Amino acid sequence: MDPKLLDILVCPLCKGPLLYKKAEGELICKADRLAFAIRDGIPVMLEEEARRLPDTEEV
């Protein structure tokens, strides 16, 4: 993914910054504890589709 585009990408809920986990293909919002998947190169920035991070998962 183009790093320049990552600059403007935020969490759709809190509009806070996202952490790009390249290996997992996920964009993480630490504040909302949500992981947004990147499917076929397209980030899926929907709350309903996001993976909720379990309390045990360190970010």
Add this chain to the structure above:
Amino acid sequence: MQVASNIKQIHQRMWTIGDFSKIAPAYVIVSENLCEAAGLRAGQRVLDVATGSGNTAIAAARRWCEVTGVDFVPALLEKAAERAASEGLEIDFRVADAEQLPFVDGSFDIVLSTFGSMFAIDQEKAAAELLRVCKPGGRVCMANWVPEGFMSDVYQQISAYAPPPPGVRPPLLWGTEFALRQLFGDGIADLRIRRRSVAMRYLSPEHWLEQMRAYSGPMALFFSVLPEGQQRSLARDLLDLAHKHNISGDDSFYAPAEYLEVVALRC
């Protein structure tokens, strides 16, 4: 809150069933005209909200803009990406909701939406998001169906059979200056609007209805919730409407559908 989220799920499903990419070709001209009205300049950063199969995003990319397109139906974005690739256009697509855009404030010079944000359930939220991601001095440009004419008659006919859930405001409000001024409030410095129409062409009124029932998500959903007798009666009423608006002068179907072209200057 639960109710709102259920409506949203139904809304999302509504645009997933059917295949809007089969209907959208008729609106390519609307997107091209919107990009002209928006006064795009090459190199500008542009967002197309509810891009569907990509008409408006592609129109902007053809003008050398740096384009991002969002929609909440992944299958439509795949079509959009294929279309962009076939023209060798680089467009950044992502799955996102018009009411919850995943972008930093003021990320875009121009924010476009063609028959898109007007269908969001929460109109205030959708309007606020369009303004938020547009940079100060930038423009929010839309094409919205108006509450008169062919599309409005179709919408009202369907609503008579399958009324929208309580509290959901009619999308066609976005086609009025009054509602636009309310929705954008003091977030805009200037509002330019222009009434235009786009021609709907089909082989016959029957062909129009057949295509709508097969490929328009909303139409397919409304029909699917009605008992069979009412389905037949709604089909009859819609055909009557199509005949009423048909000005082809031959066996084919030709009806102008009016919309509002909106150019709002962000404060």
